[in-house]
Amino acid sequence: MAEVGIFVGTMYGNSLLVAEEAEAILSGLGHKATVFEDPEVKDWESYTGKYVLVVTSTTGQGDLPDSIVPLYEGIKDMYQPHLRYGIIALGDSTYANFCGGGKTFDACCRNRARDVSARCSPSTPAKTRNRKAFPILG
Ligand SMILES: Cc1cc2nc3c(=O)[nH]c(=O)nc-3n(C[C@H](O)[C@H](O)[C@H](O)COP(=O)(O)O)c2cc1C
Numbered sequence: 229m230a231e232v233g234i235f236v237g238t239m240y241g242n243s244l245l246v247a248e249e250a251e252a253i254l255s256g257l258g259h260k261a262t263v264f265e266d267p268e269v270k271d272w273e274s275y276t277g278k279y280v281l282v283v284t285s286t287t288g289q290g291d292l293p294d295s296i297v298p299l300y301e302g303i304k305d306m307y308q309p310h311l312r313y314g315i316i317a318l319g320d321s322t323y324a325n326f327c328g329g330g331k332t333f334d335a336c337c338r339n340r341a342r343d344v345s346a347r348c349s350p351s352t353p354a355k356t357r358n359r360k361a362f363p364i365l366g
Contacts, residue, residue, distance in 0.1 A: 237296025290328025
């Protein structure tokens with residue numbers, strides 16, 4: 229059993245729906261998953277040594293939604309050698325900066341963490357995306 233914190237960045241709720249689906253799938257697999265809708269640094273820190281899953285959309289011109297900016301700003305310079313994370317990035321491929329918000333968060337975590345997710349192309353069927361995001365748990 230793993231403990232997974234699911235951190236949401238959303239404008240209109242799509243990412244929250246995806247996060248809740250991920251929570252249900254992880255719970256169904258016997259893991260303890262918790263969704264943070266307005267995530268704070270202290271929530272993130274409480275998952276040190278556990279797993280974090282970021283589910284975020286993109287707004288503006290490749291920007292993170294306001295709801296997750298405080299978390300991003302709070303952790304971006306943090307030393308997190310034991311971080312185990314995954315990202316589910318929502319976006320719209322008609323925009324120039326497709327999934328820019330998720331890519332920004334990914335870049336922030338990647339060099340200091342162990343990425344446990346599998347990268348999926350936008351053509352990956354939606355049904356299998358969440359399962360692919362955490363292969364080591366499935
Ligand atoms: C004003 C606005 C700007 C957007 N900018 C981008 C963008 O730069 N890149 C992208 O991939 N998607 C962009 N999107 C698409 C959203 O990320 C996409 O619709 C997503 O599903 C919204 O999810 P949410 O409800 O969780 O925020 C934009 C949407 C809006 C309304």
